[in-house]
Every structure is written in structure tokens, then in C-alpha cells.
Amino acid sequence: MWPYPRIVAHRGGGTLAPENTLAALRCGLAYGYRAVEFDVMLAGDGVPVVVHDPELGRTVAGSGAISDYTAAQLEKMEAGAWFGSQFAGEGVPTFEAVVDYCKAQRIWMNIEIKPAPGFDVPTGETVAVAARAYFAQEIAAGELLPLLSSFSIAALQAARQAAPELSRGWLVETIPSDWAQRAKELGVVAIHCHHEALTPALAQAVKGEGLGLFCYTVNRPQRASELLAWGVDGFCTDRIDLIKPVNT
Numbered sequence: 001m002w003p004y005p006r007i008v009a010h011r012g013g014g015t016l017a018p019e020n021t022l023a024a025l026r027c028g029l030a031y032g033y034r035a036v037e038f039d040v041m042l043a044g045d046g047v048p049v050v051v052h053d054p055e056l057g058r059t060v061a062g063s064g065a066i067s068d069y070t071a072a073q074l075e076k077m078e079a080g081a082w083f084g085s086q087f088a089g090e091g092v093p094t095f096e097a098v099v100d101y102c103k104a105q106r107i108w109m110n111i112e113i114k115p116a117p118g119f120d121v122p123t124g125e126t127v128a129v130a131a132r133a134y135f136a137q138e139i140a141a142g143e144l145l146p147l148l149s150s151f152s153i154a155a156l157q158a159a160r161q162a163a164p165e166l167s168r169g170w171l172v173e174t175i176p177s178d179w180a181q182r183a184k185e186l187g188v189v190a191i192h193c194h195h196e197a198l199t200p201a202l203a204q205a206v207k208g209e210g211l212g213l214f215c216y217t218v219n220r221p222q223r224a225s226e227l228l229a230w231g232v233d234g235f236c237t238d239r240i241d242l243i244k245p246v247n248t
Contacts, residue, residue, distance in 0.1 A: 002190075002212050002233035004147060005035035005108050006246045007224075010217050011052065012036050014238035018083035019059060020050045021090040025101055033245045034107045037216075037236045039114035040095050040127050047071035048095035048127050051079075054116035058082075060092055067116055095127065099134045109146035110214075110236070112171065113155045124155030128163035139165050149192055149214075156186055169214060175202060180209050190214055195227055195235065203230040218243075 009031075012024025016031075020038050028036055039052045044067045051074070056062040061078040069077075071094050080090025102109050111131060115123035128148060135145055149169035150156050156168050169190040170183055174197040183191060190212030198215060206213045215235040218224050221243055227235060237243045 003144060004110075004212075004234060006228070006234040007033075007243060008035040008037050008108075008110055008234060008236040009033040009240050009245075010037055010236040010238045012038055014240040016241060018080040018087050018090055020052055020093075021079055021087070022093050022097065022101060023080055023087050023090050025098065025105075025107065028240055029105055029107065031240045031245070033240055034105070035110070035245065036102065036107055037110040037112060038098060039112045040123075041066060041114045041116050042119055042123050042126060043071040043074055044068055045070040046122070046126065048123075048130055049074055050093050050095055050098045052114060065116065066092075067119070095130060096134070099131075103134075108144065110169075111146050111148050113148060113150035113152065113159060115150075115152055115155050120152045120154035121158045124150065124152065124158030125162040127155075128159035128166060131166055132163040135166075147190070149190075153186065156188065160187055169212070171216075173197065175206070179206070183209070183211055190233070192216060195223065195232075198227070198230070198232070200230045203227075203232055207231045 009028035011019035013027035017024040017027035038050050040048045043049045049071050054066050074092035079092050080087030113124050113127050147169055148159050148166050149171050151171040167189045169192045170188045171192045173194050175193050192214040195215035195218050212233045215232050218235040218237050219239040
């Protein structure tokens with residue numbers, strides 16, 4: 001049984017706010033979303049920060065790699081103005097800052113481990129260790145925990161070894177033919193796939209193995225209803241303005 005929220009705001013605020021910022025989290029919450037997905041990679045000083053691209057330039061003004069800067073330096077960079085002048089001044093938040101906000105607002109988290117090339121193992125380990133520390137009380141109390149996810153096999157393995165208490169989801173573009181065996185070997189609780197690569201039969205097969213099934217990124221209400229009818233457990237969306245949240 002899927003214990004997590006069914007509809008999740010992609011990168012915090014979908015298409016309505018600059019992705020992976022505190023402003024995005026505030027935007028998602030304003031639309032009633034108490035479940036978010038965001039990306040975490042390591043700054044140059046090893047501190048986990050919330051950002052998608054390993055290089056600056058698309059959402060964060062500047063040049064070079066995320067790993068060229070410390071977390072404190074990234075926090076001072078401009079990560080909101082590209083989206084709109086009203087978001088100017090938004091920096092790259094630390095993982096800790098995002099968790100603090102989400103916990104204060106009772107927002108559930110799908111935490112994507114997004115390692116820069118060559119940093120799979122340290123990113124998986126660092127994010128998992130940090131998450132375990134942030135949620136120590138919830139772990140002890142047996143409460144609902146965030147879900148770690150990643151496309152990186154090495155990051156998932158490192159996260160599993162570092163914090164086995166935290167459940168993990170395996171992200172894929174297309175579900176491979178040997179998905180059942182690989183999911184078992186990874187010890188994941190769910191497979192996360194691109195919704196366009198899914199069929200009703202494959203959805204039923206995944207569910208039949210006792211795995212959760214999560215899709216990205218679903219932006220049409222009709223498609224959302226179709227996927228849920230197939231047995232998909234949940235999905236993330238950019239269109240938080242079109243698709244109403246289901247937070248249970």
C-alpha cells in the first residue's frame with residue numbers, strides 16, 4: 001500500500017515559481033500542496049543544496065559548476081530573477097533550509113538525489129545521512145518519512161548503506177525489461193518513471209510485484225485521471241494550478 005501523498009508539486013512550485021527555491025515551496029503551499037519534489041546535490045564544500053543543474057546559467061545566474069562554490073556562496077547567488085522580477089533575490093537554498101521549511105509547514109518530501117557527474121556515491125551518502133539526522137524523531141516515532149529517489153544506481157546504493165531506515169525509489173526514464181530483479185537488488189519500495197513510457201499492463205505488473213509506482217511529470221488533468229485508473233500510486237506535476245492536490 002502506498003503510504004505517501006498521491007500528487008506532488010514538481011520542484012516545489014511547478015511552472016508558477018522558480019524551481020527548487022523557497023519561493024517555489026511557498027507557491028506550492030499557496031495552492032494547497034503539502035507534498036513536494038525537489039533535487040539535492042553537493043556544493044563544493046560538501047554541503048547538500050537544492051538545485052537541479054550541475055552547472056550555473058539556466059536557473060542560477062553565473063558561470064561554472066555548482067561544485068565550484070560553497071553552499072554559503074550559492075545562497076547569495078540569484079536563482080529567482082530569471083523566472084520573474086518578483087522573485088529576485090531568491091538564492092540556492094541548502095537542503096537543511098528546505099527541510100526546515102517543509103517540516104514547519106507539514107509538507108511531505110520526495111527528495112531526489114541529483115549527483116553531479118562523478119559525485120554519485122558521496123551525494124547519495126551525504127543526503128541520506130543528513131535526512132536521517134533531520135528526521136531522527138520521526139524515525140523513532142514510526143511516523144511517515146520522506147522518500148529518497150534517484151536515477152543514479154550508485155547514489156541509491158550509497159544512500160541505502162548510509163541510512164537504511166529511509167525508503168528509496170528508483171527513477172528511470174523507461175522501465176527496463178529486468179526491472180523486477182533490479183528493484184529487488186536495490187531494495188527500493190517504488191519505481192518512478194516517465195508517464196509517457198508506461199502502459200496499463202506494465203503498471204499492473206509493477207503493482208503485482210508489490211512495488212509502488214510513481215510517474216513524472218503529469219501536467220494534464222485527463223492524463224492524471226487515466227494514470228490513476230491504471231493503478232499508478234502517485235505523480236508529480238508542474239501544473240499545480242490545473243491539478244488539485246491530494247495530500248493523503
